[in-house]
Amino acid sequence: MKTVKVGICGFGTVGSGTFNVLTRNAAEIAARVGADIEIAQIGARRDNPNCSTGDIPVSRDVFAVAENPEIDIVVELMGGTTVARELVMKAIENGKHVVTANKALIAEYGNEIFAAAAERGVSVAFEAAVAGGIPIIKALREGLAGNKVQWLAGIINGTGNFILTEMKEKGRDFADVLAEAQALGYAEADPTFDVEGIDAAHKLVILASLAFGIPLQFDKVFTEGISKIAPEDVNYAEQLGYRIKHLGIARDTGKGIELRVHPTLIPEKRLIANVNGVMNAVLVQSDAVGPTLYYGAGAGSEPTASAVVADIVDVARTLSAEPEHRVPHLAFRLESLSNHPVLPIEEVETAYYLRMSAQDRPGVLSKIAQILSDEGISVEALIQKEPVEGQDHVPMIILTNRTIEGKLSAAVESIQQLDAINGKVTRIRVESLAG
């Protein structure tokens, strides 16, 4: 049996997971590929105390792996976008195939990386970059290849979903759960990437390119985090039959592509509304198959390694194949990518949950309804709480029908100027996710 030689660059959580999976399941993998996958070199600045690498040569210089003439596939698991980018470009330049789990790298520099890879006739595989072990890249690029994708919506950050699940199930507040998530190791010391949606935006950009055949455009994603979600919003959502999830949403409206990450009320009966804890799921609506959903672990050592190894298997199988026999990096062939515009958030169409503190006297509701109506927005549901003794303001919650964000913003601006309204109006977008 022939041997395919891989070099692993970066030997932290995912690197050691990849090492362990390739080693433990070597026989099954060889029986699938028809070749032995040999880890021929590891590039890592330091040893991993949790993973012994035996006789495998370890280089402190990751570039030595990209320069090693024996290596067929360079596996980039370092993270970051500076050294990782240089390494991937060097590996491509040297005619090596690349497997990476690096979502930031693909989202921000994928266009140039794929162009270089196409020129050199090599593959760059990145299944692990989105939703960890869920084979969602493969589903979008290949499994749904007969479809026009209409929209997709994903829970693609486990930390955020863990926080929202705890807030819902235990009535806890955001800061409290975040502190626990940090203690458990789910959240980084600087949680901005996770809770402000930057990590999800990286993944969404990749999914949207595969779904709609557009270049990667990370700078055009609208991103809103979950740090402002209050426990009462979680409660009111529940009373209305909804759950709050932090979703990455991409939609082809015909006029352009919506690309947005934000907290979203979704009907509790949807399967994706019941994806809890650190788990990830992506719901894809397509014209032929209708809705399909893909669920699994979105992070972690071996779940991510599962995707890395699947990529290694794919690349190993087509190592000596002509490039035309491989699946295009962004699902569509480079020359077929479209210049469909990404819509600014003001032009996005969605429904809204509004919460405000309103004076409890006749006429207030009618004023609010008039302002909404002037913008063409109608009210789908309303909760107005009984006043607590001694308080003259009560919480008022409104669900609107679908409208354009710009109109909603104008209405909210006017509502906030009413004397009867205290402070700011809280707004959370609402999606039915109906097929």
Next chain:
Amino acid sequence: MKTVKVGICGFGTVGSGTFNVLTRNAAEIAARVGADIEIAQIGARRDNPNCSTGDIPVSRDVFAVAENPEIDIVVELMGGTTVARELVMKAIENGKHVVTANKALIAEYGNEIFAAAAERGVSVAFEAAVAGGIPIIKALREGLAGNKVQWLAGIINGTGNFILTEMKEKGRDFADVLAEAQALGYAEADPTFDVEGIDAAHKLVILASLAFGIPLQFDKVFTEGISKIAPEDVNYAEQLGYRIKHLGIARDTGKGIELRVHPTLIPEKRLIANVNGVMNAVLVQSDAVGPTLYYGAGAGSEPTASAVVADIVDVARTLSAEPEHRVPHLAFRLESLSNHPVLPIEEVETAYYLRMSAQDRPGVLSKIAQILSDEGISVEALIQKEPVEGQDHVPMIILTNRTIEGKLSAAVESIQQLDAINGKVTRIRVESLAG
């Protein structure tokens, strides 16, 4: 751009769906494949009044398609295992690639078909044979290629799931819902294939081969239908925190492979327990990634066509590639398939729900508990109903821990011989589906 020529054999629901998807999404598909997919011939005994085929030559003899020297890919969408089998073998003999949606054909004759295809160097693709438009074949063969699969459990018959969902949500009985399903066109006039689990068994056999690297062994599946599920079982299950689903389950126990289709109590909090109506889902537990779930439409014209077209795209892309660059038909290379035995149902390990009609007097429960205990079976939960006035028997429901089916059968035999027990003991298997 080059052209790949396909011939569609069978022009009913799925055939016309495939025609429609290939025609409507031709531009997107070509941009993915790098080739135009041309429907060069249709073989069908009669026209489809719902689908106009324009200028495409139609032959009344499907074998004319397999003999047509212009055709690259024969798409078999006729169903059945007689003419379809001959057609597929003829197409392979003529060096054509094959795409089929025919689960019975693959489950019962796949071994001989794949052997012939390997010998001739052609592909036989069958994504549409399991769970319609869900890309589950691709997920198992490629997406999870780094994993050892431990078990899988699927809702893989939409008719059965529709019936169980209606029974649960509306308290209706089996016969009543079945009649409605037949009126709606979900169920065939002869519903045996669906409700007795034969259709699910065909699909399970295919999934199990891909997961565990064993040959297709349809004759070894244990199959039990849903026709004996009573409304009270649905209710008691709910009281115990469970839902009843008709599952296909395959598990590698180390001693052998379990292959079984039967009604199953599963915890209501599992995502798959919330897959309702005609929808399908497959839950796969693997060693590296843990649990992953795949959800979507398991039948219907365009959902099934979605899978057929994905296969056409895969085959078209590797048309001129060496066979070694293609994914093996059964995930593992033919020479690597194992002879791991399939376990008889008596050796299967699972937990049980038992319902019996017991005399309401002291000592009965202790006798039952003693019989179970003598077989090493302990009781996890018990419901004993208050007697209705004038009746001396009450329903007694027992959940057992996990045991070997043979032992449970012996215990049930003994319980049925007790004077205090009226009639037969109802048994339904219980799975936690925990990762």
